[in-house]
Amino acid sequence: MTETNTHPSQCAGCGVKLQTERSDKVGYVPAAALERDPVICQRCFRIKNYNEASTLTVDQNEFLRLLNQVGNTKSLVVHIVDIFDFEGSLISGLQRFIGGNPVVLVVNKIDLLPKLVNHNKIVNWVQRQAKEQGLKVVEVVLCSAKQNVGFDRVLAALDQHRNGRDIYVVGSTNVGKSTLINRLIRDYSDLDNELTVSQYPGTTLDAVRIPIDDGSSIIDTPGIVYEHRLTELVTKKDLQKLMPTREIKPIVFQLNERQSIFFGALARFDFVQGERQSFTFYASNALDLHRTKLEKADQLYEEHKGELLAPPSKEDLDKLPKWTKHAIRIPRGGQKDVYISGLGWVKANAEVGAEIVVHAPKGVKVIMRESLI
Structure with missing residues (x-):
């Protein structure tokens, strides 16, 4: 996008740099929407007007830059992983980026496992795998975004561990992150408030802050693309x-x-x-x-x-x-x-x-x- 004096270069909602070329990347705004005042990116627009987030992606370096900033906050980190691709969707080295902030590990797509599987054994398995990866988890919650199973337990875990702090939601692509964000927006958010600009002066978080009734925020971060997953390498039809x-x-x-x-x-x-x-x-x-x-x-x-x-x-x-x-x-x-x-x-x-x-x-x-x- 060519910037001119008449159009802002940053989203008035989240502060991200605006662009008109790639709808799957952060900062996208349709060219026609540049005439609006204020100008907000499509993701902020969807959250504000439809109470829902969409999945957007950034590359690994951008994502790690974002995570480094989370370490400077007092927040609850919600890491969403896919049980079908657990090691592929777990964010490597997450703990060293987020500092001492507690992590709730939300394990999605539990409906894909055979029905007779013991869920307590799955939780224990996840806890052992997370520990091996150096991730300190305050709770593991199994859920299915598609079947709408386990979300009440997710919300209860956030209430239990949040203590009034902001909630950062992180995950790789195709793990069901936007579904969880949409549920959090419906349960927690007062969208009469405006989406707020990043609290870090002079930086763009590429993350949307969604105000919660108690004055804190849910922060929706873009999905990270991991090319060690076969799902990132195949065509859409495959x-x-x-x-x-x-x-x-x-x-x-x-x-x-x-x-x-x-x-x-x-x-x-x-x-x-x-x-x-x-x-x-x-x-x-x-x-x-x-x-x-x-x-x-x-x-x-x-x-x-x-x-x-x-x-x-x-x-x-x-x-x-x-x-x-x-x-x-x-x-x-x-x-x-x-x-x-x-x-x-x-x-x-x-x-x-x-x-x-x-x-x-x-x-x-x-x-x-x-x-x-």
Whole structure:
């Protein structure tokens, strides 16, 4: 956008620099809205007029700059993560940026897990994983934004831990952050107040402050884009197949060593060595899994990628980074998952151990972890 003397360069609501090109980025304002007085960005406009926030994104460096400023405040930080992509959506190193501020960890999309899963065990698992990442959490709350389950507990946790402080809501893309913000606006906010300019003189937080009745604010921060998640690398049409929308039905394969399973043409799981055993695959049921022998896997991929092995389509294959290999040794005893960020995980029912190789687009996070289920 070309700035002129007649149009302001900053949003009168949140102080962000205005731009007219990208509606998915912070500061967007339709060109026609520049004639309004005052001029506010589309996100502030939606909050003010419709009581709802929209999801916008910033890159990692911008997001970390924003988080550093949170450390200078006395606030409650609400970190929203996706249980289907827990490690991929957890903000790495969050604690060192936010200082001593308490964190409520809101775990969304709990409706995707099989109904018989024990929620107390999931909470304990999340607490252990968060502790491993150095995150001090005052409470873990499970919820489903889509099913509107668990939000009363989220609100109760915020009331319990807030003590009159501002609430910063942080999360990566596609975790359901805007749904939670919209619920908070409805429950807490007095929108007769104006959206307020950032309290930090001379800085743009790229964050919208939504006044609460008691004089403090909910601060809606943009979503952070993590490119170690497969969901950030695929096309929008493939994203719909990749992200489950309903309860996952796990698929169990009894595998002999030197057998492979393809996740379409998105990734491949090789059981290289070990006794015959079962592996349980947790992924979107819209995604086709295809079994073959390891010695035939490369040829199958070359001949059928984008067709029998899809998504992605042939046209979209080149948009993904080339595959890289991840060798994983699953020890004897103990339940372990092989997790592929944005795609799902494979539970090894390994009393006997196994040698695994995962092929996934370069940069996508692939790790072994304690079994979630």
